[in-house]
Amino acid sequence: MGRARVMGSVDEAVAGIEDGSTVLVGGFGLAGMPFGLVDGLIRQGAKDLTIVSNNAGNGDVGLAALLAAGQVRKVICSFPRQADSYVFDELYRAGKVELELVPQGNLAERMRAAGAGIGAFYCPTAVGTPLAEGKETREIDGRAYVLEYPIKAEYALVSAHRADTLGNLVYRKTARNFGPVMAAAARTTIVQVAEVVPAGALDPEAVVTPSIYVDRIVVAR
Amino acid sequence: MTAEHAGRGPLAADELAAVIARDIPPGSYVNLGIGQPTKIADHLPDSGDGPPPVILHTENGMLGMGPAAHGGDIDPDLTNAGKVPVTELPGAAYFHHADSFAMMRGGHLDVCVLGAYQVSARGDLANWHTGEPGAIPAVGGAMDLAIGARDVYVMMTLFTPEGDSKLVAECTYPLTGVACVSRAYTDHAVFDIRPGGVRVLETWGITLAELRDRVPVPLGG
Numbered sequence: 328m329g330r331a332r333v334m335g336s337v338d339e340a341v342a343g344i345e346d347g348s349t350v351l352v353g354g355f356g357l358a359g360m361p362f363g364l365v366d367g368l369i370r371q372g373a374k375d376l377t378i379v380s381n382n383a384g385n386g387d388v389g390l391a392a393l394l395a396a397g398q399v400r401k402v403i404c405s406f407p408r409q410a411d412s413y414v415f416d417e418l419y420r421a422g423k424v425e426l427e428l429v430p431q432g433n434l435a436e437r438m439r440a441a442g443a444g445i446g447a448f449y450c451p452t453a454v455g456t457p458l459a460e461g462k463e464t465r466e467i468d469g470r471a472y473v474l475e476y477p478i479k480a481e482y483a484l485v486s487a488h489r490a491d492t493l494g495n496l497v498y499r500k501t502a503r504n505f506g507p508v509m510a511a512a513a514r515t516t517i518v519q520v521a522e523v524v525p526a527g528a529l530d531p532e533a534v535v536t537p538s539i540y541v542d543r544i545v546v547a548r
Numbered sequence: 549m550t551a552e553h554a555g556r557g558p559l560a561a562d563e564l565a566a567v568i569a570r571d572i573p574p575g576s577y578v579n580l581g582i583g584q585p586t587k588i589a590d591h592l593p594d595s596g597d598g599p600p601p602v603i604l605h606t607e608n609g610m611l612g613m614g615p616a617a618h619g620g621d622i623d624p625d626l627t628n629a630g631k632v633p634v635t636e637l638p639g640a641a642y643f644h645h646a647d648s649f650a651m652m653r654g655g656h657l658d659v660c661v662l663g664a665y666q667v668s669a670r671g672d673l674a675n676w677h678t679g680e681p682g683a684i685p686a687v688g689g690a691m692d693l694a695i696g697a698r699d700v701y702v703m704m705t706l707f708t709p710e711g712d713s714k715l716v717a718e719c720t721y722p723l724t725g726v727a728c729v730s731r732a733y734t735d736h737a738v739f740d741i742r743p744g745g746v747r748v749l750e751t752w753g754i755t756l757a758e759l760r761d762r763v764p765v766p767l768g769g
Contacts, residue, residue: 355608355609357627381645430687430689432648435646435648451653451695452691456723457722500642501610503642503643
């Protein structure tokens with residue numbers, strides 16, 4: 328909404344996230360995980376959150392710490408179970424957190440659809456599997472597809488490498504992962520970066536996320 | 549005509565990886581699933597200083613993935629689908645998750661190689677969930693790869709520790725994809741799976757006649 332603002336602190340950047348919000352959290356494992364913003368959300372204390380992220384936390388940091396703090400009602404992700412996902416595992420087995428399992432490409436495309444104003448889309452992934460049960464299917468040109476709906480969110484927490492003061496973003500290597508898709512899908516996109524540079528200092532040909540998708544920027548680790 | 553190598557034991561995992569690498573045409577774009585299939589990369593043709601003959605895709609947003617990174621080469625922003633630090637080769641490219649999965653779904657990947665619990669005679673794949681009560685399901689990119697790549701190869705042992713064939717008439721585990729596998733590479737044999745039936749291309753440590761006794765699927769020679 329309007330121009331992005333460069334915030335003075337992580338706590339200012341995550342201020343106002345309401346209880347019950349859907350929050351998209353970038354990262355694939357630890358790469359691209361916005362640790363500073365997630366720690367800020369733990370201090371901020373919003374509860375009853377729906378978290379959308381590829382994984383459901385590793386070790387005791389990032390999303391795992393948010394889960395451990397009891398702030399999460401539901402996780403929408405593709406790959407919760409990992410060698411070090413013990414925080415999620417315990418909460419899930421105790422019935423304290425709900426899981427919606429989504430194939431990874433559907434997770435990305437459903438957020439992309441939200442950002443692009445698409446009402447729903449037919450996707451061939453998961454046809455004939457338990458993850459398509461109860462969903463509308465349709466044959467198009469001889470192939471079966473499943474109807475998938477967008478994942479919209481109030482907030483996205485994203486980690487990028489560098490922002491300019493307008494909010495244009497560049498990423499680093501595979502830490503880009505879900506960042507650009509989530510930035511477009513959320514009503515308010517909050518981005519942590521290693522560095523903020525003056526507008527004009529990023530090569531416009533190399534900008535990955537244009538500033539229009541970004542609302543708040545903060546330097547954090 | 550089946551090539552039988554009965555005067556030796558079944559293939560070790562590295563030997564099986566080499567057999568699969570041999571069958572991947574130079575010029576291919578290839579995704580290697582997490583677990584055993586990552587071993588195939590060690591047997592692909594060497595790239596020298598130029599771009600690699602086979603370009604590896606990793607679902608978390610990269611083409612031109614190189615070998616695992618060690619020591620000072622480890623960069624937390626550069627990992628593979630298994631979250632292992634990797635390197636980049638000349639001509640590498642990074643992209644976000646929606647693009648990465650569009651590459652799969654859009655039929656742009658030539659080959660993917662996945663692990664499996666079971667493969668059926670018509671090429672159904674089960675590799676994401678045992679369906680056991682209490683197991684936490686995780687799917688990641690398996691369903692997207694299964695229906696996306698032009699050729700889906702499976703790499704697995706042919707028999708369970710109990711001696712049951714994993715090539716089956718119908719999968720009993722929950723499906724990952726329907727009629728998607730074109731080849732099953734196993735330690736005992738390579739199976740070519742076509743709409744007309746399953747053919748055995750090569751065997752190790754077992755004859756075609758013995759295979760027909762132990763695998764509950766009609767096998768052409």
